[in-house]
Amino acid sequence: MSEQIEKKPFNALEHIKYLYTNHTYIFSFILLLVIMLFINHDYLSFTSLSTLLMQSTIKGILALGMTFVIISGMIDLSIGSNIAITAGLGIVLLNRSGSITLMFVFCVAFSVFLTAVIGLFVTKGRIAPFVVTLATMSIFRSIIVQLGQGGPFNVASSILPRFRVIAAGSVMKVPNMAIAFIVLTVIMTVISTQTKFGRYIYAIGSNETASRLSGINVNRVKVEIFMLMGAMIGVTSFLFASRMTSVTAANAGMSYEMDAIAAAIIGGTSFSGGRGRILGTFFGALSLQLIENLLVAAKIPPFLTGLVKGTIILAAILLQSKKESKKA
C-alpha cells in the first residue's frame, strides 16, 4: 500500500476533492464566511471571530453531546428543559452557599443524573429515546416552573460580580466561553476517535445487533452516552447562568435542542446513525451562529430569520445527502 501512495504525484485538486467529500462542513462554513465578508469587509478580524466563537459556545457545547447521541442512533429532545431546571436550581444553590465551585459541581452532577435516568428508561424500559425525552422535556420544564412559581431565578447581587465574570471574562483577549468550547471540542474529539467508548458509539449507531453480538454492553454504552450528554448540559447550564445571571423558568433554554441537532447535522452527522464527526459539529455550530449574524448584518427582518435559517439548513443537508447517494 505504502508504495502506491509514494508513487502517486501530489495532486492538489484530488486533495481538495477528498476534503470536500469528507469534510463538507468546512466548505459550507467558508462559503458563509465569504458571504459575510461581502456585507462586512472587516469581518475577518480576531475580535469578530472570537465573538463568533463565544456566541456559538452555549449551543455548540450542547451540540457536541448531541452528536454522540445522534451517531448512536438516539435523540434527546429534553436538553432545553434540562438546562432550565439545572441552571435554576444551580442559582438557588449559589445564592444559599455562595460557592461558585459548588454550583458548577452541582450543575454537572445534576444534569448527568437526569440524563442517566433517561438512559435507564431507554435501555431497561425499552422505550424509544424520542418518546422518553418528549416526556422528560415537559416534566423538567414543569418542575422548574412550579419551583419558581413562574418567575425568574436571579443570582444574588452579592455574588453577581464574581459570578458574571466567568462568562464575560477572557484570557489574553480570548473569551472564557470560547476557551470552554474549544477545550470541550478537543476532549470530545479525542473520545470519539481515540477511545473504545468512541468506537462503540459508532458501532451501536451502525448496527446494534452486531454490536451486542460482538460483546459490547450496548445498554451500558447507551446510558453512558446520555450521561456524557448530561455533562455537556451541566457545563452549558453553568455558563448560561453566568451569562444571563437570571434564568426564567418558563422559557430558558427553550428549543436549544433544535439548534443542537441542527448544528450536528450541518456538521455532517448522519441522522440515521453511524456517521458523524465532532469537528464537523464544531463547524456546524459556528455556521449556525454565522447564519444568524449574517441575517442581522444583512438587515433581514427579524421575523424572517427563521425562514432563511431553515432554508440554509435544508440546503446544507441536501448537499450531504446527495453526496451519500453518489457513494452508494
Add this chain to the structure above:
Amino acid sequence: MNIDLRMENISIFFGEFQALSDVSIDVKSGEIHGLLGENGAGKSTLMNILAGIYPPSSGRIIIDGETVHGMTVSRAADLGIRFIHQELSVIEDLRVYENLFLSKELTLKNGFLDKKEMAARSAELMRKMNLDINVGDYIRDLDTSRKQLVEIAKAIMFEARLIIMDEPTTSLTNKEIEVLFDLMRNLKKSGVSMIYISHKMPELFSVCDKYTVLRDGRFIQSGEFRTIDEHGMTELMVGRSVVESERSAVTRTDEVVFEVKGLSCGDFFRDVSFSLYKGEVLALTGLFGDGRAELSEALFGARKVTSGTIKKSGAHLPIHDIGSVMRAGVGMVPRSRKERSIFPDLSILNNASMAYLAKNRGAFFADRRDDQRRFGEMVKLMNVRYDHEDNFITSLSGGNQQKVVLARWLETDADIYILDNPTQGIDVGAKFEVYKLINLLTSGGKSVIIFSSEFPEIYRVCDRCVVMYKGVINAVLDRNELTEIKMMYYSTGANLEAGTRE
C-alpha cells in the same frame, strides 16, 4: 410470453475499476440459465445492467432481435423483466396481497382500493404456486422462507418474460425449494425464461438447462449442464484446481472442553446435551424449525435459557452475558452477516477490531497501531483482498467481508469457536479458505462447533454431527457413519414418525 435475450460484449467501469469486460450471454425462450461465478465475479453487476440499474460503458442488450438503447428500471419492467434480489424487498408492515400489488393497486370506480379483488387474485396465485400462505397476513408475521416465497410470487404476479433470481433459496427449506423448482419448471413450459444465480451446485444441476460462468469480470464459458459435472464446474469458477481441504488429520483428543447439559429455551429447544472435545469439529444440523438458530445464540449467551448449564473446561460458563462468555474463551461468528456482523458505517479495520476491544476490558483508549498489527496478522492468515484498511467494509465482496468477520473473532483468541452458517452467501474460493481455517484452528488445539445445513460442508469439516429435529437432539453421528441419507433421515424426524405410527 417469449423472450430472446442477448447481452453482447458488455463492459462497465466504476471509476477506474473495470467490473465487467466484454461479457456476453444468451438466453432463449423457456430456458433456465444458471449464472455462476465467485462473489465479485460480476454476476450481480451484469444482472443490474440488464435490469437497467447501471448503464453499461459499452456493449449492447438485444431483446427479440432489437437493440435496446438506454435501458432503465421501468423500461426493463415494461419488457417483462423481473428481478428477485437476494435481499428481501417485501414490506414488513403490509399484508401479503398489498405487497403483491404494491404500486400496481387495483381500484374501484370511486378511486378506493379494490381489496377484495386484489386478495382474491393473490389467493389464486398462492393456489397455483401450491403455497399455504394466507394473503391477509402481515409480512412481519411470516417466517423468512415465506417472505422469500412472497417475493417470488410478486415477480410472477404480473406478466413476466424473464425472471432473474439472485440466490432465491438461501432461506428456504428443502421442501420449499422443491416447490419453487416445480414452479420454475411450470413457468418454463409456458415460455418464461429465467436466469438463476446460486452457489449451490446440486440446485443448479437439478433445475438449470444452460450455464454461463464468469470470473473476475470476464466471460469464461457457456454450455449445457448435461455436458459438465460439479468438479469441472468448480474448476471453471475458481480457475485453478481446487485444493481438496477435507478434514485431513484427526486432531480430536479425549479432553472435554465444552459440556452442555439439559439446555432448554421455551418452545425453541428442549433438554439439549452434548460434549465437545479439544481439537474437535462438531457440526450441528437439521431443517428449518429445529431450534438450531436459537441454540447457537444460547451457547454464546445471546439468548436467555429457561434451564440447563454449560461448562467450559470444567467451569460454569456465565451464559447470561455475552461479554463474560467471550472472556471465558468462547467466540461466535453469527449467521446472516449483514444483519448480525457488519458495521456498514465503519472501516474494514474498525470492523475487524471490535470484538477484541470489547473482550479486553480495562483499557480506555483504542490503540490503532495495535489494531493494525492484529489485523495484519489476520490478513496473512486468511488472504483478505482489500484496497485500503480505512475503506468502508461495504466496499468488499461478501467473501472478503466474511473473512473480516472471522478475523474479528480470531483476534479474541478463543478456545472454542461457534460458527453459525459461516459460509452463507460466500463464493467457492472463500468457502474453501474457511474450511482450511477450521483445520488450522483445530490443529492448534482449538475446538469448533459449526452450525450448517449443507451436507457437503458438514462432511468436509466435521468429526461428529449432531442432528436436531423440532428442538431436540435426534441423533449424534460419527464421521464414519455420516451419509447424506442418514442426515436427512434424522433431520426430517423419519425415525420418530415411524415410531408413532405403530
